[in-house]
Amino acid sequence: MSELRGKVQTVLGQIEPDQLGRTMTHEHLTMSFECSHVPPAPGDEGLSLAPIEMKHLHWLQQNPYSHHENLLLNQELEAVKEELLCYRKAGGGTIVENTTTGINRNLPALKQLAKETGVHVIAGAGYYVDVTHSEETRKMTVEKLTDVIVSEVLHGADGTDIRCGVIGEIGTSWPITESEKKVLQATAHAQTRLGCPVIIHPGRDNKAPVEVIRILQEAGGDISKTVMSHLDRSIYDHGELLEFARMGSYLEYDLFGTEVLNYQFNRNVDMPSDSQRVQSLKFLIQEGYEDRILIAHDIHTKHRLTKYGGHGFSHILKNIVPKMLSRGITQNQVDKILIENPKRWLTFK
Numbered sequence: 001m002s003e004l005r006g007k008v009q010t011v012l013g014q015i016e017p018d019q020l021g022r023t024m025t026h027e028h029l030t031m032s033f034e035c036s037h038v039p040p041a042p043g044d045e046g047l048s049l050a051p052i053e054m055k056h057l058h059w060l061q062q063n064p065y066s067h068h069e070n071l072l073l074n075q076e077l078e079a080v081k082e083e084l085l086c087y088r089k090a091g092g093g094t095i096v097e098n099t100t101t102g103i104n105r106n107l108p109a110l111k112q113l114a115k116e117t118g119v120h121v122i123a124g125a126g127y128y129v130d131v132t133h134s135e136e137t138r139k140m141t142v143e144k145l146t147d148v149i150v151s152e153v154l155h156g157a158d159g160t161d162i163r164c165g166v167i168g169e170i171g172t173s174w175p176i177t178e179s180e181k182k183v184l185q186a187t188a189h190a191q192t193r194l195g196c197p198v199i200i201h202p203g204r205d206n207k208a209p210v211e212v213i214r215i216l217q218e219a220g221g222d223i224s225k226t227v228m229s230h231l232d233r234s235i236y237d238h239g240e241l242l243e244f245a246r247m248g249s250y251l252e253y254d255l256f257g258t259e260v261l262n263y264q265f266n267r268n269v270d271m272p273s274d275s276q277r278v279q280s281l282k283f284l285i286q287e288g289y290e291d292r293i294l295i296a297h298d299i300h301t302k303h304r305l306t307k308y309g310g311h312g313f314s315h316i317l318k319n320i321v322p323k324m325l326s327r328g329i330t331q332n333q334v335d336k337i338l339i340e341n342p343k344r345w346l347t348f349k
């Protein structure tokens, strides 16, 4: 139980849950993704180093992780500010900014963006995937990792007094590494101390979400206050999806706007289209999970910003919501997904 009980914690301080409004629960406003660079196909080396231009846009959209500059979202604070102003105009209230240690979290920039745009921004505590763990992180005990995470929420992170309002996205690979397992255990322990929301990045395998939840459960985590991200590219089979849903976490479809022929991180995966994502939401609603669904775009590269011909942070509000309504999802269910479910998740217990 903490002093934050009943509140939501933004980078500008605590607010009442009713102030959140429509919320994207998984975005990045500034980060670098160099840890995930994918070497270009033979013959494409030139494209991977070329400046971003209209004539290369299709290649970039299909090969986003092979273009060095595309991975540096942290160079685009001005464009992101413009995007947030549009997001607010489109009816958006809050962004959960999931950048954790390892991919260049920048809390002063988040605070500035929140001040300048009026969008509530909630920052993430903890660590991204193993390849970004420092030697110091790897050597830490679960107890020490827990103390760091708790302190990022209660006192501030990265040498600032800016406090995180969720733990995550906590990064895991497949298979889960020893260092990631310790971070997951620390996450559960910190959650027990704080009563706070947790959000997980699972490894790219259909068994990964279940395995992560088991580790959190064994360490005493509150699964009902935990989000499993990236279900779009993790679990496709409806039977498997229902089995996972029964474990009790929030179910997040957070790659809206990503439409690719080949998913660069796992060629075995057929990345769903936005229409197929909406079908999955409808399926989960029909199965009784409308109180557990969350959605977002997970923007983490330049090419998805409107400045570079991308869909931007307002795509869900402007395009996906009308599509949901046209496919028989009710306004009340849309409001649950965009307002009520995020509010319940983000409020400290």
Ligand SMILES: CCC(=O)NCCS(=O)(=O)O
Pocket (backbone or CB within 6 Å): 033, 103, 201, 204, 230, 233, 255, 265, 298, 300
């Ligand atoms: C830091 C951004 C991130 O992890 N995004 C997830 C991309 S994917 O693994 O779902 O492709």
